[in-house]
Amino acid sequence: MKVGLFFGTFNPIHVGHLIIANYMVEFSDLEEVWFVITPLSPFKKKNSLLDNxxxxxxxxxxxxxxxxxxxxxxxxxxxQPNYTVNSLIHLEEKYPNHQFCLIMGEDNLKGLHKWKNYETILQNYEVYVYPRISEGVTENELLNHPKIHQVSAPIVEISSTFIRKSIKENYDIRAMLTPNVWKYIDEMNFYKQ
Structure with a gap:
C-alpha cells in the first residue's frame, strides 16, 4: 500500500489540511494519507502546543x-525532538508492506536542505509537494529532483496559528474546522486564553 505521510503539529487540524490530504488520496497514486501528529518539531516552541x-x-x-x-x-x-528520517525508518520497520512517501507544502520544501539526513530522505522516499503562496514563490532546485512530485492541489491559505489567534479573540471561525472538531475545541475551551 502506498501511503502519504503528512507530518505536522496539527494544532489544530483544520479544513485546509483535510482538503489537501483528500486531494492527494483522490487525485494521486497514494492509497491512504496518514496525519502524523508531531509532539515537538525542532522548529517550534513546545509551550504553544495542546497536549499530544x-x-x-x-x-x-x-x-x-x-x-x-x-x-x-x-x-x-x-x-524527542523528532526527526522525519527516524520516523520513516521506524514506520518502515513497523509496516514492511507499505511504501511511505512524504507530503509537504512548497514552503517546507524550501527548507528541506536543513532537515536531518535530507539526502537520505530524497534518495529513499518520494515527496509530494502541494502549492503554497503565503511565503511567495521562489525557485527551488529540488523541484527538479526525480523523487519530487508537484501536485496541483487547491491552494488553501488557512493556518492553525490564525485559527488559534481568532478563537482567542472570539471570532467565529467554525467554517475553517469540521463541525465535530469545532464542537470538541469549543467544549474543551481550547485556545481561548
Whole structure:
C-alpha cells in the first residue's frame, strides 16, 4: 500500500489540511494519507502546543468520515525532538508492506536542505509537494529532483496559528474546522486564553 505521510503539529487540524490530504488520496497514486501528529518539531516552541493526546483526538475526530485518511501517533513513542528520517525508518520497520512517501507544502520544501539526513530522505522516499503562496514563490532546485512530485492541489491559505489567534479573540471561525472538531475545541475551551 502506498501511503502519504503528512507530518505536522496539527494544532489544530483544520479544513485546509483535510482538503489537501483528500486531494492527494483522490487525485494521486497514494492509497491512504496518514496525519502524523508531531509532539515537538525542532522548529517550534513546545509551550504553544495542546497536549499530544488532545491534538490526536482532534485529528481522529476530523478524519472519522474519511476512510482513506488516518492518524498516527508513531512519533509520540520516539525520542524527542523528532526527526522525519527516524520516523520513516521506524514506520518502515513497523509496516514492511507499505511504501511511505512524504507530503509537504512548497514552503517546507524550501527548507528541506536543513532537515536531518535530507539526502537520505530524497534518495529513499518520494515527496509530494502541494502549492503554497503565503511565503511567495521562489525557485527551488529540488523541484527538479526525480523523487519530487508537484501536485496541483487547491491552494488553501488557512493556518492553525490564525485559527488559534481568532478563537482567542472570539471570532467565529467554525467554517475553517469540521463541525465535530469545532464542537470538541469549543467544549474543551481550547485556545481561548
Amino acid at each position: 493526546h488532545h491534538r490526536l483526538a482532534i485529528a481522529n475526530i476530523a478524519v472519522e468520515d474519511y476512510p482513506k485518511l488516518k492518524t498516527s501517533d508513531i512519533e509520540f513513542k520516539l525520542p
